Amino acid sequence: MVTKSDDFASQRTSRAVSRGTVLLTAAAAAGALLTGCGNDAGGDAAQTGAAEAARIAATSSSPSASPSGLTDDQTERKEVIPKAKTGWEQALRAAVAAVPKSELVSIKLKGPADRPRWKTEVATSDGAASTVRVDAVTGKAGKARAETDQDDDDKRDMADWLKKATVTPQQAAQTATDKTKGTVTAVELDDTDAGTPIWSVDVVSTDDWNKTTYDIDATDRKVLREHVDRD
Incomplete structure (x- = not known):
C-alpha cells in the first residue's frame, strides 16, 4: 500500500560516471597513439586530440549539474x-x-x-x-x-x-x-x-x-x- 520515495538520481549519476570513464580512457589512448608519431605535427595533434577528448569527457561526467551548483532534485525542492x-x-x-x-x-x-x-x-x-x-x-x-x-x-x-x-x-x-x-x-x-x-x-x-x-x-x-x- 505505502511505497518508499523513488530515487532515480543515483542511477542517472552512475550512467554519467560510466560514460565519463569511457571517454577519459579514449582520450588517453588517443594521446598515446598520436605521441608515437615522432614528429612535431604528431605531437601537436596528440596534445590537441587528448585535450579535446578530456574536455568532452569532463563535461559529460556531470550532466545534472546546474549553474547554481544544485542537482535537479535539490532545485525542485528549492522551488x-x-x-x-x-x-x-x-x-x-x-x-x-x-x-x-x-x-x-x-x-x-x-x-x-x-x-x-x-x-x-x-x-x-x-x-x-x-x-x-x-x-x-x-x-x-x-x-x-x-x-x-x-x-x-x-x-x-x-x-x-x-x-x-x-x-x-x-x-x-x-x-x-x-x-x-x-x-x-x-x-x-x-x-x-x-x-x-x-x-x-x-x-x-x-x-x-x-x-x-x-x-x-x-x-x-x-x-x-x-x-x-x-x-
Missing part, C-alpha cells in the same frame, strides 16, 4: 518548499477531517512549484483507505477518494499497522526534526520485515536542500535508520 504555505500538520488535519474517524497513513509534498499540494492517504480503524489531496497554498482539502485496489488482506494489514502504531505521526516528525533541522516534506506509515510498524519521515534542510529520511519505530520512537539524500 516547491517555499511555495507551500500550508505545513504538513495543517494538511494532515484537513485530510482526516475529510474522512470521519480516520487516521493518517501518509502525506507527501508534491509539485509543481506553481501548484504545490499535499498528497495524503488516511484510513479508518477497519483499514479502509482513502486518498485526499490538500492544496499546499490554501490548505483546502479536495474530495476524498476511496482506494479501489484494496482487498481484504490489504485492509487487515492496514488496520493492524494503525493499531500497533502507538507513536503519532507528529511525535515521529518531532523525533526527526530534533536530529535534523528543516522542513518535513513526507511522513508515511510502513512496516519492517519483522512486522514492526514504522514512520518514515523526510526532512529537507533549507540551507543545502538535502533530504534526510528517518525510519522511526512506531512503538517506541527509536530511530532505526537515517539516510541523507544529497542528490
Whole structure:
C-alpha cells in the first residue's frame, strides 16, 4: 500500500560516471597513439586530440549539474518548499477531517512549484483507505477518494499497522526534526520485515536542500535508520 520515495538520481549519476570513464580512457589512448608519431605535427595533434577528448569527457561526467551548483532534485525542492504555505500538520488535519474517524497513513509534498499540494492517504480503524489531496497554498482539502485496489488482506494489514502504531505521526516528525533541522516534506506509515510498524519521515534542510529520511519505530520512537539524500 505505502511505497518508499523513488530515487532515480543515483542511477542517472552512475550512467554519467560510466560514460565519463569511457571517454577519459579514449582520450588517453588517443594521446598515446598520436605521441608515437615522432614528429612535431604528431605531437601537436596528440596534445590537441587528448585535450579535446578530456574536455568532452569532463563535461559529460556531470550532466545534472546546474549553474547554481544544485542537482535537479535539490532545485525542485528549492522551488516547491517555499511555495507551500500550508505545513504538513495543517494538511494532515484537513485530510482526516475529510474522512470521519480516520487516521493518517501518509502525506507527501508534491509539485509543481506553481501548484504545490499535499498528497495524503488516511484510513479508518477497519483499514479502509482513502486518498485526499490538500492544496499546499490554501490548505483546502479536495474530495476524498476511496482506494479501489484494496482487498481484504490489504485492509487487515492496514488496520493492524494503525493499531500497533502507538507513536503519532507528529511525535515521529518531532523525533526527526530534533536530529535534523528543516522542513518535513513526507511522513508515511510502513512496516519492517519483522512486522514492526514504522514512520518514515523526510526532512529537507533549507540551507543545502538535502533530504534526510528517518525510519522511526512506531512503538517506541527509536530511530532505526537515517539516510541523507544529497542528490
